Amino acid sequence: MYHIKYLFLILFFSAIQPGNLSAAEIFADSHIHYNWDHREETSTQEVVDILKKHNVGLTIVAGTPSELALELREKGGDWIIPFFSPYIHEAGKRDWYMDEQVIKNADSGLKNGQYFGIGEVHFMNGFQPKTDNRIFLQLIELAGKYRVPMLIHIDSGNEITFQKLCLANPDIKMIFAHAGGNLRAEHIEKILSRCDNVWIDFAARDPWRYGGISKEDHTLLPEWKTLVLKYPDRFITGTDPVWKVTRWSTWDTGDEGWTHYQKLYDYHWTWLNELPEEVRQKIAWKNTQAILKK
Numbered sequence: 287m288y289h290i291k292y293l294f295l296i297l298f299f300s301a302i303q304p305g306n307l308s309a310a311e312i313f314a315d316s317h318i319h320y321n322w323d324h325r326e327e328t329s330t331q332e333v334v335d336i337l338k339k340h341n342v343g344l345t346i347v348a349g350t351p352s353e354l355a356l357e358l359r360e361k362g363g364d365w366i367i368p369f370f371s372p373y374i375h376e377a378g379k380r381d382w383y384m385d386e387q388v389i390k391n392a393d394s395g396l397k398n399g400q401y402f403g404i405g406e407v408h409f410m411n412g413f414q415p416k417t418d419n420r421i422f423l424q425l426i427e428l429a430g431k432y433r434v435p436m437l438i439h440i441d442s443g444n445e446i447t448f449q450k451l452c453l454a455n456p457d458i459k460m461i462f463a464h465a466g467g468n469l470r471a472e473h474i475e476k477i478l479s480r481c482d483n484v485w486i487d488f489a490a491r492d493p494w495r496y497g498g499i500s501k502e503d504h505t506l507l508p509e510w511k512t513l514v515l516k517y518p519d520r521f522i523t524g525t526d527p528v529w530k531v532t533r534w535s536t537w538d539t540g541d542e543g544w545t546h547y548q549k550l551y552d553y554h555w556t557w558l559n560e561l562p563e564e565v566r567q568k569i570a571w572k573n574t575q576a577i578l579k580k
């Protein structure tokens with residue numbers, strides 16, 4: 287008998303607290319990873335449970351190695367959208383750009399409909415590879431052939447490198463991963479104004495890792511808010527629960543990133559909730575659907 291009373295109480299209180307309601311809004315977590323070192327800490331079933339509990343209705347996932355993203359979809363269902371990661375073995379991030387097998391795997395995985403995009407591909411300032419390397423150019427060709435988007439992380443000091451890519455491939459949808467680092471709002475604005483085929487992602491810009499987009503209260507810095515409001519159709523975000531990027535990490539243990547999901551999720555909803563409703567719904571949900579639409 288008591289539990290029915292409690293249920294009414296809960297319903298009553300949740301109905302009069304609009305703040306709580308928006309937190310339960312459907313969310314496209316547009317940038318997650320499920321890597322070999324995540325699996326040591328968190329099973330596919332646990333990841334699916336975490337996402338469901340947070341009302342994630344759609345998620346883009348990349349695995350290292352790539353097949354781990356497929357395992358997650360198999361466990362969770364077709365709302366989990368695997369991208370083909372060119373990191374086809376545990377240390378693939380180091381040698382993918384010299385490995386012909388990457389192209390073979392990408393071609394077959396895209397052809398048989400297992401993957402719905404390509405990425406994440408990283409280019410770090412001062413390191414190999416560069417964006418003109420042969421394997422990467424072939425991946426771009428495959429994205430065109432199979433009409434799938436690419437998730438690209440470019441850490442250069444200005445917008446030129448990425449802008450060259452998006453201008454040279456106007457028919458390929460490109461997601462610029464982790465905006466808010468070396469490229470500031472003024473750089474991103476140049477990309478957005480010149481390339482209609484680009485979307486901007488704010489994953490991993492929380493204060494516990496890279497920061498760069500928000501104030502202490504976790505709402506957007508004025509320059510980013512202005513840009514988001516100017517281009518509300520062009521931004522997406524995600525939690526990106528990779529934890530080994532922090533300075534406390536040790537490299538001989540698994541990655542416990544998925545255990546931090548709640549605070550990453552809360553962080554993104556804090557800045558989202560400060561935006562006008564229509565803009566918030568676009569960034570949290572609708573824009574990701576537009577990217578994935580063929």
Ligand SMILES: [Zn+2]
Binds near residue numbers: 317319406463526
């Ligand atoms: Zn990532």
